[in-house]
Amino acid sequence: MKAxxxxxxxxxxxxVLQKELAERVGQDHKYLSKKLTTNxxxxxxxxxxxxxxxxxxxxxxxxxxxQTVSVRRRGTGPRVKRMVAGITFDTAKADALCHTDVEDxxxxxxxxxxxxxxxxxxxxxxxxxDATITSCQEDEARHLFDKYxxxxxxxxxxxxxxx
Numbered sequence: 001m002k003a004x005x006x007x008x009x010x011x012x013x014x015x016v017l018q019k020e021l022a023e024r025v026g027q028d029h030k031y032l033s034k035k036l037t038t039n040x041x042x043x044x045x046x047x048x049x050x051x052x053x054x055x056x057x058x059x060x061x062x063x064x065x066x067q068t069v070s071v072r073r074r075g076t077g078p079r080v081k082r083m084v085a086g087i088t089f090d091t092a093k094a095d096a097l098c099h100t101d102v103e104d105x106x107x108x109x110x111x112x113x114x115x116x117x118x119x120x121x122x123x124x125x126x127x128x129x130d131a132t133i134t135s136c137q138e139d140e141a142r143h144l145f146d147k148y149x150x151x152x153x154x155x156x157x158x159x160x161x162x163x
Contacts, residue, residue, distance in 0.1 A: 004036040082133040098149040
């Protein structure tokens with residue numbers, strides 16, 4: 001089975017045309033068609049398309065426990081790992097929940113780590129200005145989420161919301 005087969009099956013089950021999916025994810029329909037025809041999409045592209053169709057990709061431990069592991073929701077920026085008040089926050093080990101718009105060459109992205117702690121990464125496109133991390137309380141995270149979330153992820157679980 002190819003990644004394109006998974007997308008095609010999900011499109012058929014949802015009754016959605018390729019062209020409509022392309023519009024929903026902000027891609028040219030010819031570009032998406034070529035990605036599917038040549039089966040040349042990255043894993044994150046597959047995850048994003050499947051999420052847009054209201055599905056979630058999970059990994060199941062077939063060597064014992066049968067435990068299900070959800071695929072992390074990746075952020076828009078590069079990986080950032082910093083220690084704040086003795087706690088190491090790492091975007092590669094957390095779910096991205098939402099991000100602000102770019103303003104004056106900067107934007108923020110909200111994450112939740114596996115322990116349920118929220119943190120914000122402050123990204124900058126300015127030279128010699130590194131990304132920073134600040135921890136935040138749940139009420140602050142909720143405020144940012146309510147303002148900037150795109151409706152594709154659940155605040156509590158970090159999983160895609162049912163569309």
